[in-house]
Each structure stands twice: as C-alpha cells, then as structure tokens.
Amino acid sequence: MEKILFCNLDLLRLSFTNYDKIEHEKKVYNFLEYANELCTADENKIFFVSRDLSQLNAAKNFFNKRGFINLKFCVRSKVRDFISQHKTKNHFFVFVSGKEVDFHLAVLSHSLFIVPTWIPVEDKAEFYGVHVDTPKQLFKFIKTLNNQESWYAELEIEPNVKALSLMDGRYKYKAKTDSEREMVEHFESLLKRVQVEIITLFYFTTF
Structure with missing residues (x-):
C-alpha cells in the first residue's frame, strides 16, 4: 500500500552547526535518491513540511533544478488541516521528522x-519516535510498509480490551523478501530496547 510521507524540511538542509558538512551533504543526497525512487516506483507521495513558506519555495527551486522533481512541499498548517479532515486514512500517513511539532501532528492523526537520527532531534521526538539511522534503513522501512495494509496490528482480547502492536507478529510469513524480513526484524529489535529489566505490558481499555 502506498504511503504519504510528511518529512520535515530539515531532511533537506545541507548543513547544521557541529555537523561534518561534507558527510552530512552526502547523506542528504543519498536520502534524496531513495526518496525519488519511493515516489516513482511505488507511487508514494513525499511532502516536505515547514511553517516557513519562503524556505519551502527556496528548497523546491534548489532541488528541482537538480532533477528531484517528484518531491512536494507544503506549509505545516495545510498538513494539519489535511490530516484533520482525513483521520480515517491515517494508515496512509507517515511522519519523518526530529521535531516535536511534527510528533504532535502524528499523534493527532494516530500516524506512524x-x-x-542523522539530523538534529528534539527530546520528545527522540523519546517517542521509531529511530532509523541511515537513509537506506528508512528506505527499506517504507518499502516494508508498502507491503502492509496497516502499520499496526490489533487484537481484541475480550470485549472492550484490545492489544495493539506496531507490526503483525506473523511478519516472518508475510515478508516477501529476505531484505524485508531483515528490516522488520530490525524494527522489532527497536521496540524491544528498554532501559529497565522489567517489561510492563499495558492494556488499553475503552469504557
């Protein structure tokens, strides 16, 4: 299933303070190559998001001239309006960002x-988000999601009690390729990282 990715404009910034400019610029263009492939091969849509329209227009002009013509740009207020009007379509939405403001949009729409981690990350985004460490890892993650009907699995244990998981536990049977299985297993390992020795299972009950 195709996805609509809302990516913070930071993903296109060619430099940050205290970052190695050459290495970071390589990651930006590496990310762009993968983003371009996602848009053309799987009919995904990628929107770069910022509150600043002038920065969006500058980025659009800069990268369009370099051949990245499949990318879209949108102010955050319009993204907020769009997801508010399409809350039942949240299985199509994926937010990719290190910003708390985008985390709140993901929460608003119940989206992934x-x-x-190669761009600056704010505290809440770091704590609550699912981390990917390289553009290639992000690409493989989205390709895996393209093969899923939903980014989470839901099981009703008893009336009014449901268990939710970020991935269907049957992934070993549903993964179509070895690389997809590897990516989902990596995703699973991310979810298992805990800083305490006791794992608490939370049941969400609707009254």
Missing part, C-alpha cells in the same frame, strides 16, 4: 512517527 519515524525519527531520522
């Missing part, structure tokens, strides 16, 4: 929130 992915944190790319």
